Amino acid sequence: MTEPYIAHASTSGTGFAGSIQHGAADYPGLDAWRELPISQQPTWQDAGAHRAAVKELSSLPPLVFAGEVDVLRERLAAAAEGRAFLLQGGDCAETFDGATADKISARVRTILQMAVVLTYGASLPVIKMGRMAGQFAKPRSSNDETRNGVTLPAYRGDMVNGYDFTPESRAHDASRLVRAYHTSASTLNLIRAFTQGGFADLRLVHMWNKGFTENPAHARYESLAREIDRAIKFMDACGSDFEALKRVEFFASHEALLLDYERALTRIDSRTGLPYDTSAHFLWIGERTRDLDGAHVDYLSRVRNPIGVKLGPTTTGDDALRLIEKLDPNREPGRLTFITRMGAGNIREKLPALVEKVTESGARVLWVTDPMHGNTVTSPNGYKTRNFDDVMDEVRGFFEVHHALGTVPGGMHVEMTGDDVAECLGGADPIDQDAFLTGYESVCDPRLNHMQSLEMAFLVAGALSKR
Template identity: 75%
Template sequence: MSATSTQAPGVPALPQLDAYRSLPAVQQPAYDEAALAEVDAELRTLPPLVFAGECDILRTRMAEAAAGRAFVLQGGDCAETFGGATADGIRARVRTILQMAVVLTYAASTPVVKMGRMAGQFAKPRSSDSETRDGVTLPAYRGDAVNDFAFTPEARAHDPRRLLKAYHTSAATLNLIRAFTTGGEADLRQVHTWNRGFAANPANARYEALALEIDRAISFMAACGADFDALRSVEFFSSHEALLLPYERALTRIDSRTGLPYDVSAHFVWIGERTRQLDGAHVDLLSRVQNPIGVKLGPTTTPDDALALIDRLDPARTPGRLTFITRMGAGRIRDALPALVEKVTASGAQVVWTCDPMHGNTITSPSGYKTRRFDDVIDEVRGFFEVHRALGTVPGGLHVELTGGDVTEILGGAGRIEDVDLATRYESLCDPRLNHQQSLELAFLVAEMLRG
């Protein structure tokens, strides 16, 4: 694949990339400008984290998903932490996504595009700029790329040097992901063996039949002499919310092949529900890069909003360019989604529709924990499929917050996590995540939906 240079020889800089600087920019840290300038200068000299050619490959994969010939699975932490970027933690998250993908691939009889909310998801938008504890008010924690979770003035200060730590931690994460997914650890037979163990648990007995079907299919391929060398590695793409504009701009480079700009911080970047203003800086900057991109759409999104976003972000109507990630909530998706899908489909735009069943279903438990109910997550996914099936359109994928560990952050599931259990292993610094078992249970339930 062709590498992406900082600046292609003989290709002038594109001043329009900086047009966003004159536009409203929400959810941005309050940096010291001199310190930020030093960090920006250093970031611009660092190698790309991904290559333009890889982004182009992902765009073709997303085009297949838009047409119903592939299914997207995007998952990972709500907000990565520097301390959580350990070999065991990264491997567990990748392993969970691969296990889910095997089940979904078999059920859908189509390829699954595997994408991690990994190697860059170090910042989060917040509903309030500050947090108060025991009468003390400090800046809110905005993710490790901005400040620290510890509740002290020093820790909560917005430090641009953390952008460099985010870059280097992302590079280390990507290095391990590439090794893990291409070095034999992702062998289809091994991944399925892990799933077989999950289904053998009496609590998951309803999924055992499907696991046995997959087992027979793999045995059949082996008996036919299928080339398992080709099944020992997988494509795995990185993604994160393009929230911190200085970071994304510093890692936007001109591709040496085409002279066009790519955001080389990740293969896929998305604009959040809080930052998708049509006249805002985030929409402007991402409208100018060639990556496949996404936009989160909440329940207040109107059909005209969706069409206006398409005009700004995908004026050429390029298949695979734009993904709409809907986050409606279980109680609203069946009412809010149909009008959006109908109008976008009538416009001729070929977007990928994926479902984020997490963010619209957040509650506070009686014991005070920020959590979600597993049943609500499943119900939103079910509603997503129902809407698309009724309209004859394509349910293109899932976007979920998950971890590879045995955390207790989301209520319910086959493990029957209750409010009293949340304190046992509640480890997220932002939003609650599906644990390993709940993630696999979600995959088996979605497999049933895919099979209709």
């Protein structure tokens, strides 16, 4: 049994100093998932190395703290009631090499910029959450990949194997689990430093957005930027406490895909005696792993973290109700988020029946749109891409459905980067397929670049301000 240890006090301002988080080796039911069907798991090359990695992870300090998780649950409950809005963004798949100060700060900066614009448009607090500090594993449609007659295991994210197409790189290496932990820890350390210091100052973030609107391609957003500028100057003139506006809450999330990793980082909180998955504040179950009788749903039903589930266009109302019963049997505010990924062509047709069924049941889930995954296409020159217009059309459809039904459109879940990559087609300063030849950097799915992300924020803010 893992020996208990004392966690350090959180540096984020939302943790509970002195909270003791014990190992969870003997907690009832936590290992029931091991007897259930499970998909999308690696085939580790060395069983001994796998056992050693899991043992080491079980003894390492938590990456996040139970108090922070509880605060997030409260914030998400407010979003489900229309009193806040969730912005969740980051890389499709993080990489170890991409965990540099420059790249992490660029992603955080972009999310903060988007949040300022959305806060003004919605007149609501925006919950800021990164697909960061743990998004190192990805589900794949095939176990193998073939190039020029050579077949190797598919790339499943840096937590499992490497991207280079060689037998050595593509082998499933359990030591990467421990490296993912340490990379996540260093990423969280930087995020906390950025969001608790002057980097997150509201006035500074707004000045970055003014630079965005000075680009002639984005001039149509200048009037909204001027309105935000006047609001900030008004608060300053009224003597608002800008010290408080220099710091923001920022939460970490990832898809809970590799259950050995999630289980090893689960701890029992001494205040409540309940298990928390301390790998992230928020965890979600993907479209490929939401089997009601499967291991992923069972395991996440047993931890205290707020949980998300991706719902594609084949999801039925009964599917949604069964997921609620399994993951949120006590109907706890902030516990369950449904992240819809329907595609622009399906959102207006498929979503209404789903929302109506859940609403009629009395369950209060948080509805969030993922406008990325349902709109993936292949460009004529062979790159996996998304059209910015399709992405925005799904966002518009999401809001239209909820407004028509009188329900709450509570947030957006976006694959994006703070870098000037070329992976998604279109935008006001358009990316074309020729730009992919030099600007395509994603190891998995295409992301909105910095400018496209901000353009999305301004477009959504404009729609929100007209409610």
